[in-house]
Amino acid sequence: DVKVTQSSRYLVKRTGEKVFLECVQDMDHENMFWYRQDPGLGLRLIYFSYDVKMKEKGDIPEGYSVSREKKERFSLILESASTNQTSMYLCASSYDRDGETQYFGPGTRLLVL
């Protein structure tokens, strides 16, 4: 079975802190994605990566950056956390076939105070 793990299920941070969210997949997938999930808005794509050291902006990249130094790991970085970044963050991965059938991690619920 494909397994996508996220480093934390819950995080509480203060405004202005630098926040790292880690995601690891064990199926040698080329593509990895970061989404945020907010009530009534569904999932919105923040960034994605289709190869090591490659990254592409999604629909809402402002205030975020990413890092992919190894194929299995994709990190989301909030350079200076703000209260409007309080959300559920979901990581996903897929084979290199136009993103079909994405596999999701359990999510990280982030609260920024």
Place this chain on the structure above:
Amino acid sequence: GNSVTQMEGPVTLSEEAFLTINCTYTATGYPSLFWYVQYPGEGLQLLLKATKADDKGSNKGFEATYRKETTSFHLEKGSVQVSDSAVYFCALSDPMDTGRRALTFGSGTRLQVQP
């Protein structure tokens, strides 16, 4: 751009009732269509998918048919159980949207099944 529209929830049903969750889409090409389910406290899981017009995806008693003429992919189940209570997301993958490689999701529909 691409978009997915789902019926708003919550949808509240009694056990063994018939379920329909509507989903319509807009896409530039010929997308693949998906239903994902999110149980409380968990990430999203693929429920079913269809890759071309008139295909029917099915899993765990759920079904959805890819209707190109109405740009729809409605989710149905003949008899829901309490354990089906979850949030359901309709999504599409558009091969014409080159470079994106990501899914476009609807806003989700919460289903509550009462005993």
